Amino acid sequence: MADLQLSADEEMVERLLDAAARGDLGQVSSVLSRAPSLIDRTGSRGWTALMFGARNGHYDVVKELLDRGCDRFSVNASSQTAYDISKFWGHGHVCRLLGRTDAPGENYFGRETLDRLSARRTDQAWLEARRTAADTVYLLFSKLSPMVSTSCRRQGGQPELRLCRLGHDAVKPLLQKPSTVLVFLGVERTDPPSPSCQADEAPRDPPAWFAVGTEEDADEFLAGGGEEKRLFPRSSHRDLLTLSEDEAGVVAQARSVLAWHNRYSFCSTCGGGTRLEDGGYKRSCLNAECPSLRGVHNTCYPRVDPVVIMLVIHPDGQQCLLGRKKMFPAGMFSCLAGFVEPGETLEEAVRRETQEESGVKVGRVQYVSCQPWPMPSSLMIGCLAVAVTTDIRVDENEIEEARWFSRQQVMDSLLDGAQRVLTVPPRQTIAHQLIKHWIGMNANL
Numbered sequence: 001m002a003d004l005q006l007s008a009d010e011e012m013v014e015r016l017l018d019a020a021a022r023g024d025l026g027q028v029s030s031v032l033s034r035a036p037s038l039i040d041r042t043g044s045r046g047w048t049a050l051m052f053g054a055r056n057g058h059y060d061v062v063k064e065l066l067d068r069g070c071d072r073f074s075v076n077a078s079s080q081t082a083y084d085i086s087k088f089w090g091h092g093h094v095c096r097l098l099g100r101t102d103a104p105g106e107n108y109f110g111r112e113t114l115d116r117l118s119a120r121r122t123d124q125a126w127l128e129a130r131r132t133a134a135d136t137v138y139l140l141f142s143k144l145s146p147m148v149s150t151s152c153r154r155q156g157g158q159p160e161l162r163l164c165r166l167g168h169d170a171v172k173p174l175l176q177k178p179s180t181v182l183v184f185l186g187v188e189r190t191d192p193p194s195p196s197c198q199a200d201e202a203p204r205d206p207p208a209w210f211a212v213g214t215e216e217d218a219d220e221f222l223a224g225g226g227e228e229k230r231l232f233p234r235s236s237h238r239d240l241l242t243l244s245e246d247e248a249g250v251v252a253q254a255r256s257v258l259a260w261h262n263r264y265s266f267c268s269t270c271g272g273g274t275r276l277e278d279g280g281y282k283r284s285c286l287n288a289e290c291p292s293l294r295g296v297h298n299t300c301y302p303r304v305d306p307v308v309i310m311l312v313i314h315p316d317g318q319q320c321l322l323g324r325k326k327m328f329p330a331g332m333f334s335c336l337a338g339f340v341e342p343g344e345t346l347e348e349a350v351r352r353e354t355q356e357e358s359g360v361k362v363g364r365v366q367y368v369s370c371q372p373w374p375m376p377s378s379l380m381i382g383c384l385a386v387a388v389t390t391d392i393r394v395d396e397n398e399i400e401e402a403r404w405f406s407r408q409q410v411m412d413s414l415l416d417g418a419q420r421v422l423t424v425p426p427r428q429t430i431a432h433q434l435i436k437h438w439i440g441m442n443a444n445l
């Protein structure tokens with residue numbers, strides 16, 4: 001009986017995958033209405049219905065599967081997501097549907113959904129009008145943690161977090177406290193006005209977004225979320241990775257600027273008090289004699305720390321070098337990384353950090369993509385680097401172990417259900433994306 005049930009299931013899966021590949025929307029819907037649990041089942045080489053739909057550019061099928069809640073991030077035996085497959089085959093409309101604007105190398109925390117409108121930061125009258133406008137959105141941060149709500153829907157076992165969007169009335173009392181920091185983030189991006197718009201109609205400013213930062217607990221804001229539970233997550237590294245790509249991009253901007261205010265409240269040149277300017281993008285010293293008020297003084301502006309992160313490839317092209325810090329979960333290995341030092345090129349930083357941490361010498365370095373990392377304000381610069389030596393000697397202060405892993409071992413670590421000798425960091429990290437990039441360079445689709 002169990003066998004019969006199994007084969008009936010398998011037959012349905014085959015029908016679903018075949019219909020998705022052919023673009024038969026009616027058949028896809030009909031199978032999933034009867035057996036919704038089959039949505040992420042795989043056929044040969046780990047291909048899901050979403051991947052087959054994406055491979056052949058079937059927009060309606062991909063949309064139906066996404067609307068029904070399929071897993072858009074699952075990978076096949078070549079470690080490709082449905083997005084990778086549709087991009088490879090040039091189906092831009094399907095790529096956009098799969099949640100990426102087809103920007104190659106877009107990383108989590110990297111999406112710009114707001115227009116920063118930096119020229120408006122010095123326009124006091126305009127900023128004041130936007131502060132009190134009815135459609136203005138305020139994001140509240142307490143101790144650098146954004147206020148979020150959790151919904152019941154779960155993604156990969158974790159509750160889904162969404163940023164709470166507050167209006168001016170809700171934050172007004174907080175804005176009156178001198179210790180509160182307000183940062184103008186930008187305005188929502190809008191489509192260009194349609195030709196049917198009346199020429200004499202004044203174009204309306206799109207909704208503006210601000211971040212409000214306080215060092216207080218701000219627990220009084222947690223009530224009033226209705227059915228949804230509101231909270232300030234305390235584990236920024238883990239919890240911020242559960243936001244949507246759009247919201248993660250806004251948080252990367254807001255959290256890094258607020259963290260700068262938090263750490264640089266006094267003038268770093270003379271130790272004097274400072275005043276917020278430029279919509280929260282500048283702190284000027286109050287001491288008229290201070291040298292920071294003359295010439296170019298970068299201490300007045302939010303800081304970004306460049307960090308190189310590199311996947312080092314063995315001279316044979318078939319292995320890569322990964323390391324683990326003591327603090328990593330057991331079995332996890334990642335790309336080597338390190339802060340760029342003053343007066344150093346990115347290539348030299350890659351060579352120096354690789355040699356310091358693993359003893360391996362690197363020749364050619366190639367930039368791949370970058371990622372803002374708001375813990376507190378790094379810019380991760382992702383590179384592939386080709387090793388010219390292979391002996392490993394780790395710097396035990398920083399790295400517990402470093403090893404060469406074969407392409408197959410790395411591919412298995414990305415696949416569900418495969419025998420794993422290592423795990424890699426989650427998909428939201430640029431380390432994960434660099435590893436996938438290397439695997440994808442020779443993947444047989």
Ligand SMILES: NC(=O)c1ccc[n+]([C@@H]2O[C@H](COP(=O)([O-])OP(=O)(O)OC[C@H]3O[C@@H](n4cnc5c(N)ncnc54)[C@H](O)[C@@H]3O)[C@@H](O)[C@H]2O)c1
Nearest residue numbers: 305307309334337338339353373375378380429430431432
């Ligand atoms: N997103 C990702 O995939 C990813 C992966 C790995 C590392 N990271 C981030 O990259 C950052 C740097 O990596 P690392 O720790 O290996 O760097 P690293 O190898 O340069 O070592 C860090 C140490 O160097 C010193 N240091 C030198 N310059 C510094 C500076 N400007 N700021 C702070 N410390 C400095 C400190 O003693 C620090 O403990 C970390 O903050 C980490 O969170 C992100």
Ligand SMILES: [Mg+2]
Nearest residue numbers: 336337338398
């Ligand atoms: Mg390091």
Ligand SMILES: [Mg+2]
Nearest residue numbers: 338353357398
């Ligand atoms: Mg280092």
Ligand SMILES: [Mg+2]
Nearest residue numbers: 338339340353
């Ligand atoms: Mg270093």
Ligand SMILES: [Zn+2]
Nearest residue numbers: 267270285290
């Ligand atoms: Zn000063």
